[in-house]
Amino acid sequence: MRSTCCRKGRLGRMMGCLQLVLGGLVVIVSTLSLFKFYSAGFFLNDADICRHFYGMKDVNDFDINALSARVGEVLNQMDNLQLKLESVVQKMEKNKDLGKTNIPKSEYKKFLEEEVIRPLYSAHIGLRQIRLPKVEGIRNSTVKEEPLINSFVIEEIRKYITPKENKNGKVNIYGTERIHNTIGHSCVLMKKELEEYMGYDIGSYCKDDWTLAQKLMINGCDPLPRRRCLTRASKLYKKPYPINESLWKLPDGGNVLWKNYQCRNFECLSSKNPKRGYSKCTGCFEMEKEKLKWVVNTNLPVDFTIKDVLAIKPGEIRIGLDFGIGTGTFAARMREQNVTIISTALNLGAPFSETIALRGLVPLYMTLNQRLPFFDNTMDLIHTSGVYGRLD
Structure with a gap:
């Protein structure tokens, strides 16, 4: 009897510590979000916002709708994480009431990695990738974005189609100051599929998504943008024939x-x-x-x-x-x-x-x-x- 009580006590303390840690992480991310938006002038009065964003040089090139979509994406990720945590806590409390206290540590580790750490990291990256306008009086430079860039939320696509300035900053022999990558209107029409194709962690293994890639190509989104991930090879690979x-x-x-x-x-x-x-x-x-x-x-x-x-x-x-x-x-x-x-x-x-x-x-x-x-x-x-x- 005493052993059962001890196990229940350890489980309760473990769940309490887990909730405290996750709560602290959520507070940190939320604080960073508020600080970033405050520095951009999002908490001014309506009239001040208009003067802050539209009364200064080069701000008309910034798409506020794209920023709103990025913020909404981060908030949705945080909401989904909270719902998962609540459902798991309820399940564990139910198991505790039924006397099922011998839950392997591997399950805790898997839960933390897949359901907590990865979504939180994804939300963190989404927050860091928000592009705020750089205007005179607040920062020393300005930013201009092509209209097509603001059609996408995934940062890898935005980086791919952002024009690349020449190294010397001058007009090259072809008469242009920057190099543009090729993304056509078909890719915009298949925005969901293209963002799924480009939604990966840089430097990690690429998803095995030949079918999705060919669907994009056949429907006109061709050539596909390059990806900065590693393609998996067969584990049974042998040296090719001469x-x-x-x-x-x-x-x-x-x-x-x-x-x-x-x-x-x-x-x-x-x-x-x-x-x-x-x-x-x-x-x-x-x-x-x-x-x-x-x-x-x-x-x-x-x-x-x-x-x-x-x-x-x-x-x-x-x-x-x-x-x-x-x-x-x-x-x-x-x-x-x-x-x-x-x-x-x-x-x-x-x-x-x-x-x-x-x-x-x-x-x-x-x-x-x-x-x-x-x-x-x-x-x-x-x-x-x-x-x-x-x-x-």
Whole structure:
């Protein structure tokens, strides 16, 4: 009986200490928020706010709605954290009443890390990333923001599309003072998806979100912004085959991340499997069938062999583009003839781009929604199979 009372007492003291610590952290974050907003003049009278924000030089470039959205995001995070804490405390009190006091320390640690520390850290970062106007009389400099920047809340996107000033501060040889990154209107229309794609911790591992990335690209948000996170590699990764073997040998399945596909190995991708997860490029993961493409005449008027194509301009075809659905077989055939081919590939149901790379070829991760990143009159050859589109 005495042992049970002691355990209940220890649990009560532990919960009391936890509530005190969390309460202190919330008070600190709230105090920092109030101090930051007070220094910006948010607690002045209405007339003073107008003079404070709109009566000074260069303040019209600041979007107050973007600041309001950022503040609302931080407050929502704090509210969600409070609700989680209250529900967990109620659950623990219920377990205590039922005599369930032997709760492992690992559960406390997991709860603190996932449900408390991470949300609190996220709210802290959101607070630090709030951009307040810098106006004369309060600070020594001014700030100007592009209208598109204020459409987003995630700071990584805002940093990406913020124009970068030239190092010397002068106009460069191209007649501009800054460099602009490319984010089109399609990205604004898919704001929720793009913020989910860019919502990560800098320097941590990237999310395994190929499907989301390709959804953005296919709907016109292309090219995607760069990310400052680390891409995970397969834990079963093995050294690739030498180039003289890899061109016509199926790669090792351990070198591919299969999480986002219906199949979990290359054997499953066989053309004999009706549930392989994709419908195009029948047999493209079967090297014996791929070896016959563009080498054997098929008696179709639209098909040409590699020999026929190279005979059009002997010795002049050196570089080209292969746009279509496949695993790089056309590029492999051309490589045997010392012709460099860049292949475009999206992983629509199967690891097409990984297969191309593991064969020792170059996959271009891009759609036709944007102008392809090549100068005019640089391609000797453009090949397409299974896809009909306009190449600019």
